[in-house]
Amino acid sequence: MPELPEVETVKRTLNELVIGKTVGHVEIRWPKIIRRPQDAGEFARLMAGETLHHVGRRGKFLLFCFDSKVLVSHLRMEGRYRLDRENVPVDPYTHVIFHFTDDTSLRYRDVRKFGTMHLFRKGEEWRMLPLKELGPEPFSNSFSAESLALSCRKTTRAVKPMLLDQRAVVGLGNIYTDEALFRARIHPLTPAADLTMPQIKTLHEAIVETLGEAVKMGGSTIRTFVNSRGHAGFFQQKLQVYGRKGMPCPRCGTAIEKIKVGGRGTHFCPACQIRVTGS
The missing domain is CATH 1.10.8.50 (Helicase, Ruva Protein; domain 3)
Incomplete structure (x- = not known):
């Protein structure tokens, strides 16, 4: 399972690749990855039109910060994100695709399908699971x-x-x-x-x-x-x-x-x- 160093590395790479891109629509091929809202169709509707401004990290979670939403993503065992052109074939282990308006797509691939995605209104993510019970970050002053x-x-x-x-x-x-x-x-x-x-x-x-x-x-x-x-x-x-x-x-x-x-x-x-x- 990716731990903090691996998730931090993914975060830094995504900040180089996808900042400023706007979601045209979301394609969900395995709805069980979407945990909040429980309706995958509602998830896709809420994401449409949102522009990505920053990718953060809290513990082992990635935080995709959009205009008004924050997507909290846990990679679990083998989840990974990859940016591709739209004309690149999609493999069978790709389960969620964020189609951007610039003819690129951010693809979530997960062989074991253990990953999770929670969508929140901005600011709401800190008051609810899975983030609210996490301890201090190891590089912060709160961890002593x-x-x-x-x-x-x-x-x-x-x-x-x-x-x-x-x-x-x-x-x-x-x-x-x-x-x-x-x-x-x-x-x-x-x-x-x-x-x-x-x-x-x-x-x-x-x-x-x-x-x-x-x-x-x-x-x-x-x-x-x-x-x-x-x-x-x-x-x-x-x-x-x-x-x-x-x-x-x-x-x-x-x-x-x-x-x-x-x-x-x-x-x-x-x-x-x-x-x-x-x-």
Whole structure:
């Protein structure tokens, strides 16, 4: 699933490609992707004539800001956007097409059909799901070691599931949570409430650094991720534990292990990330 660095990369690319374009009409080939309004026909009607002014991001969500509407889009597992000329053939995995008035179209392609789109009146998106319960952005002043400590103290869960929840901090998924915990030398099964303040400060720094480096490198292309120009990311070349089961730890040489934590495949170094007794 695209995480913050991948979504940020898509956002930046879309801002280079589609700003100022006006929607002529919307073609919806798989209505279940449209979650708000529930009537896909109403969605298409509301979008017609709207000009796109900016593409933003909140956590893992893209925000398409039009004249009077904001489209909140979640790519989920394999969703992607691509700008094409109208005469380019449409493949069977393209499910929503925004036909612009300049003979181009923004096409939403999703092999698994897990992506979602919510349409709001401008300003309304912050007061409703899926955005209203999200935690702080990792690069903002509102995300600090102190705010992370508060989230840790309020939960009985292990640290990895807590970080995946999106309420302590947004944007982390399976890849970058594993990488940040490795940098911080914290075992993923450690109860969040048991972390000391020095550990939390180290984890906070690891989260910010990991995500920041990944953004600079265009995200990670593990399976199918590409940006809206069709370019892959490069951060996978710097992954230290994720996807490296059985390979030597880059820090100590111990074989990387993979376990299930909260139902998610989780990579860690058993020597560098020791699960302390009682946790």
